[in-house]
Amino acid sequence: MTALLEVKNLATHFFTRNGVVKAVDDVSFTLDTGEILGLVGESGSGKSMTGYSLLGLIDPPGRIVRGSIRLKGQELVGLPQRELRSLRGRRLAMVFQDPMTTLNPVLTIAEQIRLAIEAHERVSPAASRARAIDVLTRVGLPDADARLDSYPHQFSGGMRQRVAIAIALLNRPDLIIADEPTTALDVSIQAQILTEMKSLVRDLGTALIWISHDLAVVSAMASRILVMYAGRIVESGPTAAVLRTPQHPYTNGLLNSLPSRAAPGQELTQISGLPPSLATLPPGCAFHPRCPKADGVCQTPPDVTASGARGWRCHHPLHGEAA
């Protein structure tokens, strides 16, 4: 069965005045229909850029320099903008982090939904309104009809994000990419949205890539997880397995630094050092300057080792070859 999404050796570089920033460097993964994939990493790891690359939303001075992105067999890299645009919002959709800045402050919700629908088909105002009410109700927004003529600033943060999610769902896309959608919200709202999104995508059969720096959130959502560091995927596999027996020292470091893992009264463990600048990456494994298990061989870039459903990019995996 062909996967819904096949990404092979994707590389997105930014050609700036201060050098080439390798935001995404050799990223490969697949995604099946209806699957929820988690993409975890710190700021600057390239996770958001990966998401943007999938939609072709990379602005100059950046561009996709090599690799392939196949959606249901159709190659997206190198596709002319006109065709990409017809795919965006219809087969692929994205939800961003801060709904206050993603929704246009001077247009009503009805107008914004209408624009999103009209991007792909002609509709009468009445039909557009009906669809808007339908999709807003589906995301759990009460009193949708009355709300349609309000402006974004009249909503709470959680409701705004629901509107953004509703817009993403408008045309029943095959894949939604959610870039830190709950980071800007209260923790209680966060939990609500997580649950709702999970059931929504299950009901509609939409695949979901959930990008976050929060390992706890991702582990609640995703069945499979990808860990990114300095533009590369350093570990991948089923969520439960990866969290139970992480292979990559970075994943291990992330897990150990979770407050829930620390015993009360004990100091929180941290990963020593700072993430590298993406313009001047260290040679070989990008993590080795901070890695407790690093040695001379780490100066050469490690290849991806695959074992069953899991994969890792490390010379010294924590659990050897066992998965």
Add this chain to the structure above:
Amino acid sequence: MLGFLIQRLIQAAVVMMLISALVFIGVFAVGNPIDVLISPDVTQQIRLDTIAAYGFDKPLWEQYLNFLDRLVHGNFGRSFVFNMPVLQLILSRLPATLELTVAAVVGAMVIGIPLGMYAGYRPDSPVTKTIMGLSILGFSVPTFWIGLVLIMTFAVHLGVLPAGGRGDTVAVLGVEWSFLTLNGLSHLFLPALNLSLFKLAMMIRLARAGTREIMLTDTIKFARATGQSEWTILRRHVLRQIAIPIVTVLGLEFGSTLAFAVVTETIFSWPGVGKLIIDSIQSLDRPVMVAYLMLVAFLFIVINFLVDIAYAALDPRLRTRRA
């Protein structure tokens, strides 16, 4: 919304009172008020009669009340030079100036906003660089100089457009307008162009700055992610958002344009209020000067008031906050 309006109205009234007081002090208390009302070459008897009639021998505060009373009744005295009531004189010349100013402002908007948006959308294209270079000229070069160059080029060298004066007029609603005749338009073109250039440069710069800033926001990214075309984005998202600062500036600059009309009218011998004031200054026609000041101040207050309303109408965030 109503409270907002009333609040603004009261403010406007207070300012008018203040200005009337200032003008009163400047003209009647500091200067010799008689010189403002009577031509220097009248008989002594007429002088004495006028002093009694206007109550210049009365205490100052009483004179001020008389002054206000006269203002409210539109009595600004009679022009020395034209020997007709000043208000009538000014009102007869006002349509010409309004015609010129409106043409200039509309021209500046219609040409300037699209050019500026293009410059903001494609900041590195050679066309943009040309536009920006020309805008610096429009900004820096004094209006009177451009007027001279325009006359030189079009009227003297090429001989296609007249060098001055107003063309044939058609009466609409009891007022003479010249833009409704072809001859009138040919006379209107150069002065309107001259007057508009400064505003044009300003519009271009404003539209460019606004467009550039908005294109980098998440709103645009989100709109792109839904598959909306660049054209839709520029028209429905960018234009709508830059409209707010542009309208504000436009309103305020309308008043300034009206003021600059003084220069343009002088160069092109356009029979408007601006030329009137210059002639009055040179011929020491004081009643006209005083009346001009008051009327201009009044006009400014009205314009500011209208801009405030327009601002609230365009930016929905302001409406709910004030109410």
Add this chain to the structure above:
Amino acid sequence: MDKATPLGRFWAEFRESHIATAALALILAVGTLALLAPWIAPQNPYDIGTLVLMDARRPPGHVGANGFVYWLGTDAQGRDLLSATMYGLRISVQIGVAAGFIAFVVGATLGATAAFVGGRIEMLVMRFIDLQLSFPAILLALVLSALLGQGKTQIVIALVTAQYAYFARTAHGAASAERAKDYVEAALSTPLPASRVIFRHILPNCLPPLIVVATVQVANSIALEATLSFLGLGLPVTEPSLGTLIANGFQYMLSGRYWISIYPGIALIVLIVAINLVGDQIRDQLNPRLKR
């Protein structure tokens, strides 16, 4: 210049823009020309004795009665346009800089003091400033000029009155931001008098935006003075500024004697555009929002 100091870095970045550097060089050249005009101009256009009426309205390059070459032609009174333009530039620069500087000092002090004092006084002062700002500078300058009459001092007063408000508002904005910062609280807790705090501590930190406004306003002053002189207000005919010269030549434009207006005009434009270019560059460099 040492790259380590803020000024050094500023200058290094400034030099990267060829246009701005060229403009700056131009301004310096014009400034020097203006300063030295009484010594290097071929003729003193104010001295009526040196004017030869027969040489009036001659085209550029004309050789006059006593072998004197009029490089840029002559005007209606027989004035050598090259000299008249140089003197005119001198006046324009003098007035522009004087008006800009005084408006700067008056406006900045007013704005900063208002921000410092706070309370009702601040509110009243700033309301007044806002009011004045909504009134176009040209009208204000026009009216004042008409009231005060012609002359250098008068026009500087008119220009300063029309422009100090821009400085006041900018200074107020910057000073308010500074006032809220901790180092001001610290300085105020010492026995230092308030005026000392304003002048030695707050004002220097408000300088960057004020400098930007200053360059714009100097260019504006020059343009405004030229416009006023053109309209017959401003400077008397005996001390012709560039605006007066252009006005004098206006009537001859239609009969083909373009040089009387054109050359002073070009000098004026070049000066203003150069100042604006330099001002633009300074503004872009000082704008924190454009730092990528």
